[in-house]
Amino acid sequence: MPNVEKKPIDFMGIRKVAAAFSIALVLGSLIILAINGLNLGLDFTGGTSVELEYSEAPALDDIRNVLADSGYENFVVQNFGAETSVLVRLSDAFDDELAAQVTEDLRTTGQELELVRSSFVGSQVGDELKEDSGLGLLLALAVVLVYVAMRFQAKFGLASVVPLAHDVIIILGIFSLFQWTFDLSVLAALLAVIGYSLNDTIVVADRIRENFRKMRVGDSEHIINESIHQTISRTLNTSGTTLVVLIALYLFGGEAINNFAIALIFGVIVGTYSSIYVAASMLLALGVSRDDLVIPPKEGLVGQEGEDEEEQPPEWLNRM
């Protein structure tokens, strides 16, 4: 894999193209979200879902007919993972007895089936979850912003939060485009993506900070480019191993965590890209300069510029 050793690749050279690409992706995602919306899972909408395992593959149309004859409305019948397993979702019905009843009704066809899993979620619980999740996402972003601004500098704070929002929006856009079910596990994946992408961004930011302090020549663009170059091998290796693991999870983790794995796979790809082309470009755009990161003079001396608010990392941090 990458072992870049020649002249630094000019990562920042194509940053305008990348910025246009990112903006297009984010706007596209927002438009798709506005039109399609998310295919929210049971956790958020409330309702009932029943997963059944048949001994022989049933005809889905037969099941639909039986259900329609039994007086159910607004239901979805689909295969879940295998031909013999069937997922019935009843979105509008808020009744906790429903799952057992559906199973009974379907038994009347004479086919052998077994209830594998059933869920009933009250609408209120679903609504609250929607609110809490949105709040959780925002809170996570806010905390990251504050922490990074404290540890690094305000511009870095902004430059690490914007890529996170970028990643989240694009993944939501992908889920909206393909109408994949967005449930609690996907939400968890989304938050994991935030953590992952952040991890990436911080590593790059850390190197940028270090280089600004170390390298006395070159403009900001040069220094940032050099920093990305120095970390690219690590970035790709980490993303590579993580992707390998995620693909294993996707292939063998079972139907129940498929969407979780998909969200993370896209998340890792987008997150790796954004830590370079969104975070670093943002830093450049915000006009980060050596002055932002000079270690402030010791107390008692007069600071040269008021902007120098970056604190020196605590002594223990620089020690092994």
Next chain:
Amino acid sequence: MLNKFPLWKNMIILIAVAIGFIYALPNLYPDDYAVQISGARSSTQVDERTLERAVTALEEAGIEVRSAEVDEPDGLIRLAGGEAQLKARPIVQAALGNDYLVALNMAPSTPDWLRSIGAGPMKLGLDLRGGVHFLLEVDMETALKQRLEALSGQVKQDLRDERIRYRGGEVAGAQNIVLTFRDESERDKAFSLVRDQYNQFLLDERRGDDDEYELVLTLSEAQVREIEDYAVEQNLTTLRNRVNELGVAEPLVQQQGRSRIVVELPGVQDTAQAKRVIGATANLEFRLEARQDAPAGTTEVYPFRDSENRTARLEKEVIASGDSVANAQQGFDENGQPQVNITMNSAGGDRMNRATRDAIQRRMAVLFIEYKSETTERRVDGEMKEVEKRSVERGIISLATIQSALGSSFRITGLDSVAEAAELALLLRAGSLAAPMYFAEERTIGPSLGQKNIDAGMMSVALGFGLVLIYMAVFYRVFGLIANLTLTINLMMLIACMSILSATLTLPGIAGIVLTVGMAVDANVLIFERIKEELKSGMPPQSAINAGYSRAFVSIVDANITTLLVAVILFAMGSGPVKGFAVTLCIGILTSMFTSLLVSRGIVNFAFGGRKIEKLSIGGKLANA
């Protein structure tokens, strides 16, 4: 640059890894399929003889019994497999009768020496072992209203006793009682009475529409909160009692948020029955003991709940029932003897007063009534069919002499012990829920799905882990192997931490582990890339190792702390699956920081430290520089 750790640092690493190893060990011993036998009442003991009966019945049915042991206060019979377990339960239940509860259980097979130091395997979540999950919502509005009505009755009673004339006194709105008076002096008297005796109210004087003098009693915020807490706590207690009746091994009954209760019943498949029991209401009746000369038609004989041989003859007429009990608490009388303080609501208090005024020195019984439904298998037309039988069980839980006319609050004394008093108070409260509840969420997971989830999860962990090991070994050579050792220790410590905290492993939790494995590599990669860089810039190997670790340190700490922050938020806001994921992620970040910063350095020091080294095997052409 010697790259040597001082002895104490090496010792800490070794001890931590050793502890991790020991506490992760129990997870290697698979759980045995077992049936758990417990007494239906606390007075019924499970002993060797009981077990012998069960074992004999099983052997007659041709089911192999691995072992049977008494595990105070329960009995445990280990069986060969899941199928045997399912077959064994009805057989054991039939052999032992209704005095015992027989539940499916997974018995850990952790060796004794491990168990003696508190080590045990991770608990499996519902999605991995099958079962039902209920989320119940407590109706707070009704809880408040009921409490307010009880208080209103007391206030009115006191006003009457003080001969203060009032009108109204109904519960108005969510938290108000409005009393109306003819003139100001009456209202002032009422005001001081309520102020002195009921500190739970905020008082407000106002002129009504018809120029009347009104007094508004409003529950204070603190009081509302207290009532809500009480309602949830009381319902929790009731639910725990009922869940115990179900005979489920390791049930979970827990408050979630301010007004919700989670009930998880592993292994239960018949949700209908579970819901009947959970949703059912036990009840109480207060009745007078019948006089000697009372005609037989007006009396009934009931046994005592704790000893069936003792009976008492009670009047048929019911003074009050369980729903008029507003509260019951265990306390002490002036002589320090245990007693139970009972508070009735106003209607119940009135009836109690009328009934007991003329019955001083007679005895009053508290009758506990349980509505049960059992399903038994019976042979109908040559086929085994499940027949549901509803039954009502009544037993006396207290028979006490009435010392004086009782009102809305009275006490039962003459109890033998604090434990008995506490039990009686609990039963009185369990008689009815403090507030109605309804099902807000229900999930059923079949046992086959559970097994499938476990297999799939383990498979993906193993595969992902294996691929990462190969990846690292190929790219970083000897250092890759060290990283692999570190990763293995990391995984072991993650499992050990989860076992020690008895965190529950769920499917998203497994996903969290898989992700942690992927991300734990990151720290190693950061360090190794840094070492390579330093080598490239011409640093000698020993210095490069040192520089690599110390320079990467800041990045690793910063990156991990930010991710940890996100994981903590996930944990705080998440419910169910999200929480399971967040727990593993949090623990994983901590263990991976420990292993990559300390353990990996320790191994590198051990391998390369303290001697002269010409080159490092770290992959890439530059390694030989």
